[in-house]
Amino acid sequence: MSLIDNKRNKPEMNHVIKNQRNAHNSSSPTTMAERQRQRFVDKATKVSAKYLRRLAELPGAPDAMEPFFKVLQDIYVDLKNVEKSADTKIVGTYCVMVPDELIYAVGAQPVKLCSGSYTAFAIGDDLVPRDACPLIKAVMGFQAMEVMPIYDDCALMVVPITCDCKKKMAGMLKQRVPTYALHVPTAKSEDRDMEQYVQELYQLIPELEAVTGQTISYQSLAESIDAMGFAQYQMSKFNEFKKHVPALIKGTHAMALMNAFSYLPVEQWSQQLHRLNQELARRKKDKHYVSKDKQPRIMITGSPVIFPNIKIPLLIEETGGILVGDETCMGERSLYDPTVVVDQSFDGLMRSLANRYTRPCTCPTFVDNSQRIYRIKQMIADHQVQGVVYHVLRGCLVYDFEYQTLEDELGKLGVPVIRVESDYNEEDIEQLRIRIEAFIELIKLKDLETRISKLKKSEIAG
Amino acid sequence: MKKTDLKLRKIFTPTVIVICGVLMLLSLFAGNLVFYAFGSDDSGYAITPVLIILLLAIIGIVLCLWLRRRIVRNDPVMGRFAAERISLKPGGTVKGQRKFGFMTMRWLIMILSFFALIYGVKWLGQGFGNIELPIFACPINQDQLIDSSCYTLAHLNSLVGMSWSEVGIFLGSLLLSIVVLGRFICGFLCPMGLIQDLTHETRQGLKIEGLSFNEKLYSRLKPIKWTLLLLFLGLSFVGGNFCNICPAITVSPALAGFKVSLFLSGFAMIVVIIGSFFKRRFFCNICPLGYLIGLGHRISLFRIKKDCQACTECGACYEACPMGIKTIYTEREKRDVTTADCIMCGECIDKCPENKALAMSFGGLRFYKASRKTFMSGHKKNEKRLKRLIRKREKNESN
Known part of the structure; x- marks a missing residue:
């Protein structure tokens, strides 16, 4: 803790070091804390740059992916702030339950702060209990080091109280930055659960308005719902392309694109996605595929996969699989369900928002979450998935709880599942590689068997 | 929660009984x-x-x-929005959803x-x-x-x-x-x-x-x-x-x-x-x-059909339903979700964003199906505008 206190007393230091770093000034920092910071920055940017390189080197990246890579580069390697006008305030959000629409409606810019940094994780390891999930550790690590502008410039952080870790994280963040704890209902089967969330959102509005000084109006809310709706419209088109067999785009790239959504204004993001969609349409026409016919089609689900912790999707695609779908909260889920406005009044808009962020949400933090199984089954059917990788971050209990039911259900379908537990470090990478490789070989073998048996059947019939 | 439930029951049940009684009494002397x-x-x-x-x-x-x-x-929470909620002010509406169909x-x-x-x-x-x-x-x-x-x-x-x-x-x-x-x-x-x-x-x-x-x-x-x-x-x-x-x-x-x-x-x-x-x-x-x-x-013969796997339980149909039929989104087994209350207005299908999750059928023929593409068709206009914008920008850049 001494490290953080030290830093908090010297906010100007932050600036100095950044300037030094940017100017490639080699004059060595003096105090131990500064040296530690410098080391931290070097390491964090190096790791991010490495994964970004691997991402870009993964064959088959469309040209239109470039802006998304650039955003990740800006945020994680160059440690820049999000692209915005000078007086736009940033509101940090976590999870998928904070309505971005409300933040845009008051004129602020939402930034999703869930983190996947290995280096920050190592710092955070000392700040939170050992069994806490690595996501929290990484967030607290960045918070403590004060090197990421997106964390430091936040005018307000909105933390939905989803799992236990997020709850305690909200408390810890509150001691450092203005934080608002957004209560999410624990269940969603009864009407009052959703209605409770409407109330919560109404309570969130004054907090957001205090950040920018702008009041929310019907007009601004309707506009922001439309802006998000347009992003979701582009997303739905993108999803159609993802369903194509053979694949038109690698799943790792699709996940990077969804990660970039966290740091881009929604209009810009949907514009870029529109370009990507156009390119994919061209690819479809030219029959320019990124996968071969018999490549195993894998889907990833479970704990969030956040840049730079994209080792598992990378491993899947580097060992011969093709990632066709993801059911994770940093992936497709955050933009999949549209806001369905059924009542044109202000309250109607608020209700539709509350509805969209609770009822269809497949986050396992809800008491009853059987719909996630159905969603995964539907995705398996839509994307013709042959195997499911169930990603569990160490300490992410809620996802681990749901593994058993999923395994049983998919067992009935005959779709193999592998549970992959990992942490925010690179120590387990070889072990993961072996397991995933074996899994993919298994699918290939299974595929071959079915092909042979089919062939035999047709021969017998013939 | 239970306490408020009890309170509500204490208010609502007598009200309903009184309404029913008054209705009966009034109808006898309606003339x-x-x-x-x-x-x-x-x-x-x-x-x-x-x-x-x-x-x-x-x-x-x-x-x-x-x-x-x-x-x-x-109201401490809602008081702030009293004006916004009863607004008669002209202003844009949410345009992204389908308008005709x-x-x-x-x-x-x-x-x-x-x-x-x-x-x-x-x-x-x-x-x-x-x-x-x-x-x-x-x-x-x-x-x-x-x-x-x-x-x-x-x-x-x-x-x-x-x-x-x-x-x-x-x-x-x-x-x-x-x-x-x-x-x-x-x-x-x-x-x-x-x-x-x-x-x-x-x-x-x-x-x-x-x-x-x-x-x-x-x-x-x-x-x-x-x-x-x-x-x-x-x-x-x-x-x-x-x-x-x-x-x-x-x-x-x-x-x-x-x-x-x-x-x-x-x-x-x-x-x-x-x-x-x-x-x-x-x-x-x-x-x-x-x-x-x-x-x-x-x-x-008119029926509402559901594909229970495609449904994400987003509740949009329930929100849209004028009759408040909840089973339409909670149902996970039956393919037929027609109930005695359903008035076949088709609002649920109109608001359903999942492909073929809900459909209306007449004697087995599904003539009206939910689809994400048509649900979001209001955004097509935006897309066209965006395309024009991009083309213009590219022209400017090439010049």
């Missing part, structure tokens, strides 16, 4: 409660009572709004049927009196294109005096309508439905907040519905007349130029208009005739 009486000398305009009802309904709505504003203003068809059919059931004979010169639809299009209006069997249903004791052929026509057409149309009548043909949808659309246009019902409130409506059904079928046997409390009598004959004195029905119509302004299809939720048709939903 004595005069709303507007035409003299025997045939003076006055037929439309006058309708205008009075409209005026009183508007006054009632304004009063309700004023009252709610007063209540909301003192199945719902346009429904509106056209509803308007067509509204006029056919009021002026049909005048236009075509001839009606089809032999067919009797179970519908609240008042049969006192003789200009209807198709007769309504609601009068016979409300006066079942008169069946005794009828000839066999008349009874046959009545029962036959009733059964036929239940099988072929079912509550499709409610969603597409009923003039009362159109009036309620119009008041609802007025509210949407003014962007005034409505009343959002939840499952608890819907369940409280059930006793009222049953009471009304009992009154509808049984009042004639105890010497009453359901027409005296039926709100449908106020519209159809008056518009066609028939002078009908109104009793309790005039007040009922005011309640229906105010109710449907704040709660979509308020009367349909307690309509005895519709429920009677709905009871035969198992043999009806």
Whole structure:
């Protein structure tokens, strides 16, 4: 803790070091804390740059992916702030339950702060209990080091109280930055659960308005719902392309694109996605595929996969699989369900928002979450998935709880599942590689068997 | 939560019982409660009572709004939004959702049927009196294109005096309508439905907040519905007349130029208009005739089908449903989600963003399916604008 206190007393230091770093000034920092910071920055940017390189080197990246890579580069390697006008305030959000629409409606810019940094994780390891999930550790690590502008410039952080870790994280963040704890209902089967969330959102509005000084109006809310709706419209088109067999785009790239959504204004993001969609349409026409016919089609689900912790999707695609779908909260889920406005009044808009962020949400933090199984089954059917990788971050209990039911259900379908537990470090990478490789070989073998048996059947019939 | 539930039960259950009791009492003496009486000398305009009802309904709505504003203003959370929630300010609406499609068809059919059931004979010169639809299009209006069997249903004791052929026509057409149309009548043909949808659309246009019902409130409506059904079928046997409390009598004959004195029905119509302004299809939720048709939903040909795997339980259909049918989104096993309450309005399918998750079928043929593409089709305009913008920018760059 001494490290953080030290830093908090010297906010100007932050600036100095950044300037030094940017100017490639080699004059060595003096105090131990500064040296530690410098080391931290070097390491964090190096790791991010490495994964970004691997991402870009993964064959088959469309040209239109470039802006998304650039955003990740800006945020994680160059440690820049999000692209915005000078007086736009940033509101940090976590999870998928904070309505971005409300933040845009008051004129602020939402930034999703869930983190996947290995280096920050190592710092955070000392700040939170050992069994806490690595996501929290990484967030607290960045918070403590004060090197990421997106964390430091936040005018307000909105933390939905989803799992236990997020709850305690909200408390810890509150001691450092203005934080608002957004209560999410624990269940969603009864009407009052959703209605409770409407109330919560109404309570969130004054907090957001205090950040920018702008009041929310019907007009601004309707506009922001439309802006998000347009992003979701582009997303739905993108999803159609993802369903194509053979694949038109690698799943790792699709996940990077969804990660970039966290740091881009929604209009810009949907514009870029529109370009990507156009390119994919061209690819479809030219029959320019990124996968071969018999490549195993894998889907990833479970704990969030956040840049730079994209080792598992990378491993899947580097060992011969093709990632066709993801059911994770940093992936497709955050933009999949549209806001369905059924009542044109202000309250109607608020209700539709509350509805969209609770009822269809497949986050396992809800008491009853059987719909996630159905969603995964539907995705398996839509994307013709042959195997499911169930990603569990160490300490992410809620996802681990749901593994058993999923395994049983998919067992009935005959779709193999592998549970992959990992942490925010690179120590387990070889072990993961072996397991995933074996899994993919298994699918290939299974595929071959079915092909042979089919062939035999047709021969017998013939 | 449990405490508040108990409290609510303490308030709601007696209220519902009182409403049912008052309804029964009032209906017995409905003939004595005069709303507007035409003299025997045939003076006055037929439309006058309708205008009075409209005026009183508007006054009632304004009063309700004023009252709610007063209540909301003192609320610690909601007080801040009192103005925004009852806003009459012009402003953009959410444009991303589909504007035309199945719902346009429904509106056209509803308007067509509204006029056919009021002026049909005048236009075509001839009606089809032999067919009797179970519908609240008042049969006192003789200009209807198709007769309504609601009068016979409300006066079942008169069946005794009828000839066999008349009874046959009545029962036959009733059964036929239940099988072929079912509550499709409610969603597409009923003039009362159109009036309620119009008041609802007025509210949407003014962007005034409505009343959002939840499952608890819907369940409280059930006793009222049953009471009304009992009154509808049984009042004639105890010497009453359901027409005296039926709100449908106020519209159809008056518009066609028939002078009908109104009793309790005039007040009922005011309640229906105010109710449907704040709660979509308020009367349909307690309509005895519709429920009677709905009871035969198992043999009806119009059905709502669901693909339980494709459903994400987003609840959009439930939010959109004017009848508050929750099973439509919680159902995970049956492929058929038609219930007695469903009025086949198609709102759930219109608002469903999942491909083929919901569909309406007629005799097994799915003629209207949910689709994400059409659901989001409102965004196509935006996309075109974006394309133009990009092209312009590229041109500028190349120059």
